[in-house]
Each structure stands twice: as structure tokens, then as C-alpha cells.
Amino acid sequence: MVFTVFMSGGTRDITRELRRQRTGARNAARVAALTGVRTGARRRTQAAVCTCVAEYTARCGWAVAPGARASRGGGACSCGDAGCAAPGAHPLPFADEVPAGADFEQAARAWAEVPGASVLLPAGRSFDVLDVPEAPGRRALVRLERMGLHLGPVLLTPDGRAQFFVAPGAAAELPHLLYRMGWDDALLDLRCLGPGDHVTAPPSDRGGLGPVRWLREPRPEAAPQPPEARLLLGTLAYACHRGRAYA
Numbered sequence: 001m002v003f004t005v006f007m008s009g010g011t012r013d014i015t016r017e018l019r020r021q022r023t024g025a026r027n028a029a030r031v032a033a034l035t036g037v038r039t040g041a042r043r044r045t046q047a048a049v050c051t052c053v054a055e056y057t058a059r060c061g062w063a064v065a066p067g068a069r070a071s072r073g074g075g076a077c078s079c080g081d082a083g084c085a086a087p088g089a090h091p092l093p094f095a096d097e098v099p100a101g102a103d104f105e106q107a108a109r110a111w112a113e114v115p116g117a118s119v120l121l122p123a124g125r126s127f128d129v130l131d132v133p134e135a136p137g138r139r140a141l142v143r144l145e146r147m148g149l150h151l152g153p154v155l156l157t158p159d160g161r162a163q164f165f166v167a168p169g170a171a172a173e174l175p176h177l178l179y180r181m182g183w184d185d186a187l188l189d190l191r192c193l194g195p196g197d198h199v200t201a202p203p204s205d206r207g208g209l210g211p212v213r214w215l216r217e218p219r220p221e222a223a224p225q226p227p228e229a230r231l232l233l234g235t236l237a238y239a240c241h242r243g244r245a246y247a
Helices: 002-059 104-112 134-146 170-181 229-245
Strands: 065-067 118-122 128-133 154-156 161-166 191-193 198-200 213-216
Touching: 002 104, 002 118, 065 198, 128 134, 128 170, 128 229, 134 154, 134 161, 134 213, 134 229, 161 229, 170 191, 170 229
Parallel strands: none
Antiparallel strands: 065 118, 118 198, 128 161, 128 191, 154 161, 154 213
């Protein structure tokens, strides 16, 4: 009887040890697999960003600036300045732009130097940007498309802004254009980004707030140059004014 009890206890000990070994092996396999997935995801993300940068530089003819990143929700900026006025939404001061016309290999090499940087497009060169609230921007876009106007790309930001690409020079002309159209006295939530400004482009986020999306994607083959601001401004101003009146 004593011998039987001893063997039973030993069997239980051995079984527990085998279970621990199997559990450890399974956990190690899970960790290895998870690490591989994360590494693969990072590689795929980096490759996707490089492809987008090359599309912007080679296909669209835009320069691309590596930008800072912010923690989720628009927190601390990766530039390290605790008092940063534009967390995650400004170029990295130490990083060079990828010039317009750079091919995929050039873009990939440049972006390898700044892994994780956000993709920023400088305004005031190939384009300026008319920036309006999302809802009026969507309404205006539908109307402009129905009118058959030549349109450029349109960005949609996570903080609810629609950004229409227009020909460069619009930022300097905006006050005069609004005056000529009779909108200079109206309180419009409409502004124009020009030289010295940047917009965040997909697949990046904007200041850690969430992803930026194309409301109307770039189509350089169909429309190599963005439209003059005056062709869009009246419709955008009316949509903004009406949106404010019914807000």
C-alpha cells in the first residue's frame, strides 16, 4: 500500500512537470509567432510608406518632408520639445526632404533614415490648399463634381477638415478673391495654406489624432495640375456660409 501511494505521488509530480514543459513550449511558440507578426507588420508598414512616398514624388511631382509623430490622442511630440506648438504635425528639423521626382529606390533610401516619420507635403510649391470643415467640404465637392470642373486631390483629416488642393499662389490671393466675390465680410471657416505650411498625407495620421484619408485621390494622369482657387472658392464659401447658418 505504501509503495502504491509513493508511485501515485511520483506520477503526479511527473505529470505536473510534463504539463509545465508543454505550457512553456506553447508560450514560447506564441511569443515567437507574435514577434514575427509584429516584425512583419512593421516591415509591411514601412514598405507601404515608402511606396506612398515614391508615388507622391515620382507620380505626382511633389516633395515629401519627414514629419514628427505624436502619441495617440495628440499628446507629446517626438521632436522632444515639451512645449511643441504643433505636436506630430511639423517637419523633423534634422531630416532632409525627399525631392519631387525621386524614384522608389531614392524614396526608400531616404525613408530608411527616418523610420516611423509621418508623411508631410509642403504647400506653396506644386499646390496650395483650401481648408474648410468636413461637412461643407463634402457638399461642395459633390456640387463641383456635378458641375464637371477640373478638380485636384482632396484630403480628409481626422479632426474634421477637408483640404482641397489648388494652384500655388492661392494663399496670397485669398483676401482679394474673397473681396471680388463678395465674401470678404462673411465669417467663414475657410483658410488657405501656402508657403511654409504642410499637410499630412496618407498613410500617416495627423498629430496622433487618427489616420488622414483621401476624399478624392490624386490623379496626375488625368489632371496633372490642380485648379485655380477662384474656380472652387465661390462654391466652398457658399457651402461654409450655409453650414454656419444652419449650425
